[in-house]
Amino acid sequence: MSDTSEDWPLYEVFLRGKRGLNHVHVGSLHAADAHMALHHARDVYTRRNEGVSIWVVASKDITASSPDEKDPFFAPSGDKVYRHPTFYAIPDNVPHM
Amino acid sequence: MTTVELQEHFDRTIAHDRRIEPRDWMPDGYRKTMIRQISQHAHSEIIGMQPEGYWITRAPSLRRKAILLAKVQDEAGHGMYLYCAAETLGVDRADLTRRLISGDQKYSSIFNYPSLTFADVGVIGWLVDGAAICNQVPLCRSSFGPYARAMIRICKEESFHQRQGYELLMTMMRGTRAQRAMVQDASNRWWWPSLMMFGPPDNDSPNTEQSMAWGIKRHTNDELRQRFVDMTVPQAEALGVTLPDPDLRWNEERGHYDFGEVDWAEFKRVIRGDGPCNAERIGNRRAAHESGAWVRAAAAAHAAKHASPATSDDKAPMPQNAQGGPDE
Amino acid sequence: MDTYDAYQAITDVTEDQRWAFGAGFDDPLSGIDTTIPDGISADDLAAYCEMLGDDALLMSHRLQQWVGHAPELEEEAALANIALDLLGQARFLLARAGTVDGSGRTEDDYAFLRGPAQFRHVRLVEIVDSDFGFAMARLLVFSTWRLAVLDRLRASRDPVLAAIADKGVKEMTYHRDYAAQWVIRLGDGTEFSHQRVQAGLDHVAPFVGELFTDSDVETRLAAAGVGVRPSETHAEFDAALDAVLSAATLGCPAWSASGGATRTAGHRDTLTRLLAELQSVARAHPGATW
Numbered sequence: 001m002s003d004t005s006e007d008w009p010l011y012e013v014f015l016r017g018k019r020g021l022n023h024v025h026v027g028s029l030h031a032a033d034a035h036m037a038l039h040h041a042r043d044v045y046t047r048r049n050e051g052v053s054i055w056v057v058a059s060k061d062i063t064a065s066s067p068d069e070k071d072p073f074f075a076p077s078g079d080k081v082y083r084h085p086t087f088y089a090i091p092d093n094v095p096h097m
Numbered sequence: 098m099t100t101v102e103l104q105e106h107f108d109r110t111i112a113h114d115r116r117i118e119p120r121d122w123m124p125d126g127y128r129k130t131m132i133r134q135i136s137q138h139a140h141s142e143i144i145g146m147q148p149e150g151y152w153i154t155r156a157p158s159l160r161r162k163a164i165l166l167a168k169v170q171d172e173a174g175h176g177m178y179l180y181c182a183a184e185t186l187g188v189d190r191a192d193l194t195r196r197l198i199s200g201d202q203k204y205s206s207i208f209n210y211p212s213l214t215f216a217d218v219g220v221i222g223w224l225v226d227g228a229a230i231c232n233q234v235p236l237c238r239s240s241f242g243p244y245a246r247a248m249i250r251i252c253k254e255e256s257f258h259q260r261q262g263y264e265l266l267m268t269m270m271r272g273t274r275a276q277r278a279m280v281q282d283a284s285n286r287w288w289w290p291s292l293m294m295f296g297p298p299d300n301d302s303p304n305t306e307q308s309m310a311w312g313i314k315r316h317t318n319d320e321l322r323q324r325f326v327d328m329t330v331p332q333a334e335a336l337g338v339t340l341p342d343p344d345l346r347w348n349e350e351r352g353h354y355d356f357g358e359v360d361w362a363e364f365k366r367v368i369r370g371d372g373p374c375n376a377e378r379i380g381n382r383r384a385a386h387e388s389g390a391w392v393r394a395a396a397a398a399h400a401a402k403h404a405s406p407a408t409s410d411d412k413a414p415m416p417q418n419a420q421g422g423p424d425e
Numbered sequence: 426m427d428t429y430d431a432y433q434a435i436t437d438v439t440e441d442q443r444w445a446f447g448a449g450f451d452d453p454l455s456g457i458d459t460t461i462p463d464g465i466s467a468d469d470l471a472a473y474c475e476m477l478g479d480d481a482l483l484m485s486h487r488l489q490q491w492v493g494h495a496p497e498l499e500e501e502a503a504l505a506n507i508a509l510d511l512l513g514q515a516r517f518l519l520a521r522a523g524t525v526d527g528s529g530r531t532e533d534d535y536a537f538l539r540g541p542a543q544f545r546h547v548r549l550v551e552i553v554d555s556d557f558g559f560a561m562a563r564l565l566v567f568s569t570w571r572l573a574v575l576d577r578l579r580a581s582r583d584p585v586l587a588a589i590a591d592k593g594v595k596e597m598t599y600h601r602d603y604a605a606q607w608v609i610r611l612g613d614g615t616e617f618s619h620q621r622v623q624a625g626l627d628h629v630a631p632f633v634g635e636l637f638t639d640s641d642v643e644t645r646l647a648a649a650g651v652g653v654r655p656s657e658t659h660a661e662f663d664a665a666l667d668a669v670l671s672a673a674t675l676g677c678p679a680w681s682a683s684g685g686a687t688r689t690a691g692h693r694d695t696l697t698r699l700l701a702e703l704q705s706v707a708r709a710h711p712g713a714t715w
Binding site for chain 3: 043
């Protein structure tokens, strides 16, 4: 179904603004590698404002907990940042508005 | 925990107007509806780049060119923020793009109308962005966290776009006769499609009740449509533009504007794929995606060739103390 | 965590900062001494501003044509940023030309009312894109060359040119880096991408000689400490390109020799079509304000 040879992995973006005290998660983007991800983050999330510090991390490298551990699949040692892996099938029978 | 307990917890979270986050348990129907709604919204932003994008190279002043270029760039950005929000639910952006191109997933049918003149740029900013804002401000309180946060950022930028569009129209309406005629013509063509952006009437909208119960929708279609009309009529008057609805009039009793019946048959035709620009919009998106495949593949190949050895066991620890962390 | 925190510091900017320069009605040259430096002719300075301005205007136009057609959404954002930067440079430069030559023409008068024979750009920015490999090859050559010129222009005795160059250097550095990264990825990516970007470079090669050919205007202005002779940037250009092409595993094409005609516009097909797209709406409404 998917042509994975051209798909770029997902990266999470963290920014610290000029007056900020620490990096904050602002969203994600796709890039072929971390260096490209940094450039993309600058273009998409900061519109090239100077003095903004950027961190990018491959989503798969993030280990996360659930703040609210009422989850039958919760793994106490931590899990992926997004619980479901990939390619969740979208059903055709949900009518549009 | 049993499913019943998880459902109760989910329901309580919604009832207390708190957010559902990506790692939380959620009913299947909620997840599916959220994915559909967010992807559709994302696709709309990307397809929406086309009717205005056409006029960037043709803009009649350098200042308008810069404004329009920045606006269309914002729209790409909005699409990206929304795809990110959808991806937190386990879908993949490339997959969503393929579904858009294949016609499997939809986008707002407003973009299936053509942008025939430069005045359309202003009217799209005024009416289409105006309607979008009406829809989107309530979504800033959507029960799904990543979507609500994306909407907050988008709303900030979109109100700026609407003002720019309206300002262009004000300038044109104070200009030549030809400019004024252009604005009136564009308004005639975009008014009714803008009303259709709020979806079918409440009595023909079966999903509304469930969506409202889940905190996905905060107001009904008709409520938002009425709000948009009430806000926009005075704006049209200030511009000196006549909206193409002979039934439009203030109703003192209701405290709202009465307006004419939307052509729902046209709405359904356009949604089904029979609008003036459906094929062109998707065709452009497909062409860009397909002709870009070799570029994306090259970047992926290059990255694979030069992958740093420290990717699995040896990865550099994430700094614990952000204040001591490295700057880029 | 306050959901507004993340965006406050970054989105807490004025409109001016976000929109290349100003979406408002501010005079872009406010605060800068606009007197023409002594020892040069006003016509030369105006012509020079037009040259640098037209290069930026048309290069921006070619990049704008990628909007909606870029290979990935993130590249849409990046290319639009570059196009906006160059458009901003063009606006400053064309506005300056009008104040200097005494005509009082505005940036829009230059952009929309001149005919093909009156433009002063280098042919490199006029040629039509074929594919993304070509686009990146052309952007690499253009950005490397222009960065070297603007870098030296920062020392201009004309405060306006110096200020424009100063702002431009930061931008051009970013553009050159963007293009270089892509040329490297494409050159050292797949076999197909390697061929495409090599073909792009070969396609660009015949137009490179003109970049380093000094016009009379540039020669006079450089002697007066106001302008820059592009021939002086040739060695820097060669070194930068060699480094990038080597990392990209690409062969360096035979760049054309300098010394021929330079910046001779005219009723060429490509230019006539470009200007038709650029100017059609403005010309259809003479005297209108937008």
